[in-house]
Amino acid sequence: GQNIDQPTEMTATEGAIVQINCTYQTSGFNGLFWYQQHAGEAPTFLSYNVLDGLEEKGRFSSFLSRSKGYSYLLLKELQMKDSASYLCAVIDTGGFKTIFGAGTRLFVKA
């Protein structure tokens, strides 16, 4: 079966660093996406990992360990506008469809 787990909610302080974890068990694996979604808006692509290791893009970094079925999204220098839901999504090799986790709602406080 397909299972993608991430924490439901997290709270962090402006200027701090937060790490959002994602574990997955899927029948196939062809990469992992992280998305940001503000309330009432469509998801916005943040990162893609297909090989093990860390991908850095500005204030956002994403890490993947395929052997552990584990990824995290790291957000540095948090800003109030980073308050949003963060979605972990795995691309299945069967049809290359993307399966989404339930999302982590991040609250950034002053």
Next chain:
Amino acid sequence: SAVISQKPSRDICQRGTSLTIQCQVDSQVTMMFWYRQQPGQSLTLIATANQGSEATYESGFVIDKFPISRPNLTFSTLTVSNMSPEDSSIYLCSATGGTEAFFGQGTRLTVV
């Protein structure tokens, strides 16, 4: 990157009627998908839109209820048929062309 235009952005429909949602991508993409997102929840995949052939539906979704077309690489439609209030949701079109995936703006459907 690709830009996806989805319309309508929102609609209020009577139960028993049907609504067709359109999705236009500004460049050729490999895969197109349709998702549903209930308020406060994550995205549920409805189906993969296959060019020139029948869509591939996920468990719990059937062609009679959600007919999908994809006549070419850049355009797809999703119809929500014989609507009931339970179909009230946000419907999202997604397209992938490699290592990125993009979403349309979504269609907020309310069935009364």
